[in-house]
Amino acid sequence: MTPGDLQEVAQAFGNAALRAKTAGFDGVQILAAHGFFLSQLLCPRYNSRTDAYGGPIENRARLLLEVLSSIRKQVGRNYPVLVKLNGQDLVENGLTLEDSLKVGAMLEEQGIDAIEVSGGLLNVAGLMDKKTDSEEDISAFRKEAEAFKKTLRVPIILVGGIRSLQLAQKLIDEGGADYISMSRPFICEPDLIKRWKAGDSRKADCISCNQCVEQIKQGLGLQCVPLEPEPAATFFPEHLERIPAGPPHLPGTIYQIATGLEQWESGFYPVLKIQVVRDEKIIASGPSIPLSSDDPDNLLQAITTLIEKHRQR
Numbered sequence: 001m002t003p004g005d006l007q008e009v010a011q012a013f014g015n016a017a018l019r020a021k022t023a024g025f026d027g028v029q030i031l032a033a034h035g036f037f038l039s040q041l042l043c044p045r046y047n048s049r050t051d052a053y054g055g056p057i058e059n060r061a062r063l064l065l066e067v068l069s070s071i072r073k074q075v076g077r078n079y080p081v082l083v084k085l086n087g088q089d090l091v092e093n094g095l096t097l098e099d100s101l102k103v104g105a106m107l108e109e110q111g112i113d114a115i116e117v118s119g120g121l122l123n124v125a126g127l128m129d130k131k132t133d134s135e136e137d138i139s140a141f142r143k144e145a146e147a148f149k150k151t152l153r154v155p156i157i158l159v160g161g162i163r164s165l166q167l168a169q170k171l172i173d174e175g176g177a178d179y180i181s182m183s184r185p186f187i188c189e190p191d192l193i194k195r196w197k198a199g200d201s202r203k204a205d206c207i208s209c210n211q212c213v214e215q216i217k218q219g220l221g222l223q224c225v226p227l228e229p230e231p232a233a234t235f236f237p238e239h240l241e242r243i244p245a246g247p248p249h250l251p252g253t254i255y256q257i258a259t260g261l262e263q264w265e266s267g268f269y270p271v272l273k274i275q276v277v278r279d280e281k282i283i284a285s286g287p288s289i290p291l292s293s294d295d296p297d298n299l300l301q302a303i304t305t306l307i308e309k310h311r312q313r
Helices: 003-023 037-042 062-075 097-109 142-151 165-173 184-188 192-197 211-217 295-312
Strands: 028-032 081-086 114-118 156-159 179-181 235-244 254-264 267-278 281-285
Touching: 003 028, 003 062, 028 037, 028 062, 037 062, 037 097, 062 081, 062 097, 081 097, 097 114, 097 142, 114 142, 142 156, 165 179, 184 192, 184 211, 235 267
Parallel strands: 028 081, 081 114, 114 156, 156 179
Antiparallel strands: 235 254, 254 267, 267 281
16 A cells, blocks of 8 residues: 555545544544554554554554544544554564553544553454453453553553453452443343443353354344354264365364264264364364274275275376
């Protein structure tokens, strides 16, 4: 993209904010997190530009500041404009907390109304697992938000895995943030805050399964679709071998050849199964081949014969 292209992007953000204001929205939020475009410009992992929009953090933040300026020109100073910003990207050569705090200071100086602190990149699988694997760490970006709160005067909003009124109140009471942000819980329970205010302080029903996100991806609108219960296990592997799978399988895909016991209506039987695994999840599974019969030997012979015929073509 040329600098002129980037200026068009900044103008487009301003136009969009004006449409939102005209339509009656209470405010707008600039998305500069999670590996989307403005986040990519902030991230050295993706931004290798050598012009005024690349290199030091002051340059990498240039378009974000121009976006804010464009929005302000369109909506005025008294219309709420927030930003969602990664406290850090949590990847090698990503946006660091130190640089993110500098971006926050620049945004504050230019008149941002609040900063919502998030983190991570959506295109890096499993990146947030370690951030949310315990009750204590369920407010995923608490430490980053605390750093912003200590450094800046602008209101700080904390987001990330907050599902209980008790935790939200604790985070506010301890001064780690000025406001709490949630999204998926409100998709699951639009009246959640009313429930809490009425005295029912049970944890939000949302289990963060992301099925709501999948509905959006499929063009089915925004709705909570609970996960189907996992089927009970019927195959219990005892010995297995793993072999890397080649193209057109995605990198990291493996074949898992396993022997073990499988539950049938008449009892448990030793079987051989070939499964396709990616990210430690079984994505395809072949038929069960009884080990107590001649089937494995016959199948192996048939596979060998077919491969030889293919090679002779």
